[in-house]
Amino acid sequence: MVEAAAELIGALPADEVPVPLRRFARFERRKRAKLAGQHIAAVLEKDAAFRGRVAEPLREAQAELVEQVEAGRVPPAADPVRVAVLAYLLRPAGWTALVDAARAELERSATASEEEAAERRVAALKEELAAARSARSAENDKLRAELREAKAEVAELRRKLHDARTRYRSAEERADAAAADAERQLAAARESTAAAEKELRRLRARAERAEAAAEAAKRAAREGRNVDDVRLRMLLDTLVDAAQGVRRELALPATIVRPADVVGGLEPDRQPHRALPGRALSDSDPQLLDRLLALPQVHLIVDGYNVTKTGYGELPLSDQRSRLVSGLGGLAAQTRAEVTCVFDGAELDAPVAIAAPRGVRVRFSSPGQTADELIGELVRAEPPGRPVVVVSSDREVADAARRADARPCPSTLLLRRLGRS
Numbered sequence: 565m566v567e568a569a570a571e572l573i574g575a576l577p578a579d580e581v582p583v584p585l586r587r588f589a590r591f592e593r594r595k596r597a598k599l600a601g602q603h604i605a606a607v608l609e610k611d612a613a614f615r616g617r618v619a620e621p622l623r624e625a626q627a628e629l630v631e632q633v634e635a636g637r638v639p640p641a642a643d644p645v646r647v648a649v650l651a652y653l654l655r656p657a658g659w660t661a662l663v664d665a666a667r668a669e670l671e672r673s674a675t676a677s678e679e680e681a682a683e684r685r686v687a688a689l690k691e692e693l694a695a696a697r698s699a700r701s702a703e704n705d706k707l708r709a710e711l712r713e714a715k716a717e718v719a720e721l722r723r724k725l726h727d728a729r730t731r732y733r734s735a736e737e738r739a740d741a742a743a744a745d746a747e748r749q750l751a752a753a754r755e756s757t758a759a760a761e762k763e764l765r766r767l768r769a770r771a772e773r774a775e776a777a778a779e780a781a782k783r784a785a786r787e788g789r790n791v792d793d794v795r796l797r798m799l800l801d802t803l804v805d806a807a808q809g810v811r812r813e814l815a816l817p818a819t820i821v822r823p824a825d826v827v828g829g830l831e832p833d834r835q836p837h838r839a840l841p842g843r844a845l846s847d848s849d850p851q852l853l854d855r856l857l858a859l860p861q862v863h864l865i866v867d868g869y870n871v872t873k874t875g876y877g878e879l880p881l882s883d884q885r886s887r888l889v890s891g892l893g894g895l896a897a898q899t900r901a902e903v904t905c906v907f908d909g910a911e912l913d914a915p916v917a918i919a920a921p922r923g924v925r926v927r928f929s930s931p932g933q934t935a936d937e938l939i940g941e942l943v944r945a946e947p948p949g950r951p952v953v954v955v956s957s958d959r960e961v962a963d964a965a966r967r968a969d970a971r972p973c974p975s976t977l978l979l980r981r982l983g984r985s
């Protein structure tokens with residue numbers, strides 16, 4: 565009723581709208597029904613003419629139902645709410661009975677709906693109960709299985725504990741026996757030590773007497789050798805002077821070809837230059853490379869790319885080569901060692917131009933040859949007894965160097981030494 569009246573208020577001229585409702589006529593229809601509901605209901609109750617105006621649209625839209633309500637008959641399939649609305653607005657004879665009947669029908673429908681909902685709820689609860697019982701049964705079965713597994717585990721732990729105790733007792737017995745045996749051996753060792761100390765004191769006395777006799781013999785020999793030493797020195801001077809004369813006469817070169825110079829390999833294009841102690845040390849000892857470079861006539865062979873990729877592999881290959889060769893030039897000038905730097909030339913399309921510093925020999929491996937193989941040839945070309953150091957962190961290169969009586973050295977030590985330079 566309120567919705568129908570709110571619709572009508574918006575359609576009526578302002579002077580035809582009841583005075584209490586005129587201030588709501590300008591509202592939107594839903595706002596009128598919501599905000600002016602109480603006022604509209606009061607006017608409908610008191611103003612019969614306004615009720616008739618509100619019923620007119622319903623009379624046109626539902627003419628058949630209006631006739632039935634005015635006659636006091638209600639169709640069985642009629643909506644109770646519509647019947648109650650028409651009875652209230654039209655107010656035929658016995659309209660209150662029609663409203664009460666509609667209310668009773670609504671209450672009966674609500675009760676039936678509540679009963680159906682209750683039945684559905686009971687059925688759902690029964691299903692939940694059955695599911696809970698099934699789940700509880702499954703959980704009980706699971707707990708029983710876990711209990712059986714726990715009992716079996718406890719039994720196994722007890723057995724292991726018994727075995728451990730047995731082994732512990734056996735170990736204690738063996739330890740006691742070992743302690744007793746150790747005591748016996750300690751006593752025997754003490755006796756042996758006492759005897760050895762006594763023998764050592766006797767030998768020291770004899771050694772002191774022998775040293776005194778040897779020193780006396782040396783003094784006598786030196787006195788007798790003075791004349792022979794003078795004669796030998798004169799002979800050596802004569803031989804040296806003769807050798808120098810022969811070299812001048814034959815025009816022999818002042819320097820000789822090194823063994824590494826005759827080993828195959830590709831030399832870089834040259835540009836104008838603009839400017840075995842240690843075997844007892846571990847490979848990680850910082851003093852290893854310094855000890856090796858201090859050897860006379862030492863030959864340092866460097867696995868070029870292995871060093872550069874260990875120290876500064878993020879640079880282009882050309883920058884890596886230039887940086888390493890420059891550092892090796894300073895190292896050669898400081899130590900006066902023979903330095904050969906080997907690079908892998910398998911991927912080079914053309915010769916590489918490198919301005920090698922004085923004292924540094926640069927070689928690239930030939931086509932079909934790896935840098936590791938060229939390093940092996942350089943090591944094998946050296947005469948026996950010459951100290952050769954191979955700088956590489958490659959395990960195969962280091963093993964091959966050891967087999968050739970050369971001393972391998974990790975690349976990190978050379979990088980650290982160049983960093984100090």
